[in-house]
Amino acid sequence: MALAGIAGIAIAELLLMRSNNSLEAFRVLNWANIATLILITGLTVFIRATLKTGSIPLAESAIGVRLLGAILIPLKFDPSYFHPGSWPKIQFLGESVSAPSAAALSSWWFLNEIGNLLFILFVIHACFHAWRTADSEKRRMASTLGISIFLFAVIASSLSFLINRGILQIPYVVSIPFLLVLLMLIREFTLQVTRGNERHELAKQKILELREQLREAEKSYFLGQMSSTFAHELGQPLGSILRNAETAELILQQPSDDTKELMAVIRDIKKDDLRAMQIINKIRSLIAHRPIQFKPLRIQKLVEQVLDLARTETRKNSIPMGTDIPADLPPVQGDELLLQQVLLNLLNNAMEAQENQENAFICISARQKTADEIELSVTDDGPGIPKETREHLFKPFRSSKTNGMGIGLAISRTIMATHQGQLWLDKEITDRTVFRLTLKIWHQGELGNG
């Protein structure tokens, strides 16, 4: 706005230098008045926006008086001032130009001078206020911007005053001192931009740091959850072993030692010892410092391995298990051991859900879901999962199974996430339980970036 104003003034000044008679000069000066009004308004708004201070009544009266001038002066053209002949030309920078004095053209010209004075007062007041605040940034802005605008206003208005009154015999060159303001403005803007960039960089760095912290927190939360799950798992057989050992002691302390009972107790101790070992093996295979190894895996083979494992683990209740896997499925990328654990966990859940149930059945099926994804599903004919359990299904602490698998659904889901896959319960199907998971298809020569 201020730039548009000063541009207008500069053009007017040039036109004025070329004007040949008083009427022409008068018209140009009227346009210059409007340009000055725009300039003053622009600078006022700018000062208010950057320094956030400045007296509004002063600004209003400065603009108001200049507005009055801009309106009244064109109406007050006195033909008696009209000089029909050519203007006195003067030499200015080697050129012969016209240099009319405005006051000679209109008796209302003093309005502009009062307006300028009010504007200067406004600038002084605003700078003084900004300088008084403790904010060092504002102080700096007040000293550079405020003073440059102030100097411009003083130079420009005194210059025009002297020319108006015919004291100085040169053409109007008000736009030249504005270069001073322009320089300051440019400096201020570049400063603001670089500072903004710096701030942006800092914010970006902070976000990265926070993200890193979040990842760390997630990791330690997960480890905490996992260790408490395993501690709970191990506590069961260890507690049983302790109780049985105490019982054996009690039996031996009694006069009539009951060998048969003692044998049963020892058998149970051995059984629980094995159980504890199995849990430890599971932990080792899961959290031992073994890098995750992505390899191409055939779904058919993976599922068969898992079914074999499940069958040997639970020989007592052999539930029929079927598969529905197309022979032409492409291989997926994954860590064999981890995926086995996920599937085994789902199978165990399915078997537990159908304990002592007639017509129990488990089915593992697979299909190509998208161009680069294969979906596996584990379905059982059990009673389904109650609604209240569904909500907490994947939360580590909510799994309340005690004689189930060592890994919960929470861990399985984390494993799937490292495979860029998902694991979820199909909520559409309510009469059976269907867990689904997705795996990425192996592409030749491409390594998983998980």
Add this chain to the structure above:
Amino acid sequence: MGEQIIYLVDDDPSYLEANARMLKLSGYEVRCFSSARDLLQSLPEQASGCIVTDLRMPHMDGLAFQQALRNKNCLLPVIFLTAYGDIPTTVTAMRQGAQDFLTKDASRDLLLSAIEQALEKYRSTRQKQTRLMCFKQDLQTLTPREYQVLERVVQGNINKKIAAELGIHERTVKLHRSSGIKKLAVSSVQELSILWTQAQDQAITD
């Protein structure tokens, strides 16, 4: 008071059996349940003893079980066992009035002493309950005047004031007072006050 029984609840069959075996050999009468629901269904009205239950169980966990027992006005103290004790659950359980909280690998001595304390707690609760029942029955035998007088005694008024309030002679107040106290079989004004307040509280909650 009937025989004291330890009610064991655990969804891990192996631990349930081992614990039951040890407690039986230590001389306790033991009943085993594989879930909280089973116990709630078959718990007799006048059961005496204590409950030793696992905290983490499918369907109904220990805390929900404790709540269900409270709703049934069950007096049996509850000892929680857990394979791995986490602090938040322990705090909640104790706040809800758990008798004790032990890990499954706690030694026999520790478990037995917890059980003994629980049984003792049950006995004293039961005794207080019986005393209160008797007191409430005795209250019914008071004459209206005796009731009025004792009510004011419990409030801490002296005979003179009671006499003035009821518009009777102080000596009559003394008479009603001693016969009422005899009927209620209390040994002191303090005992009278405690039982009276408890009976009143129970009447309100009933």
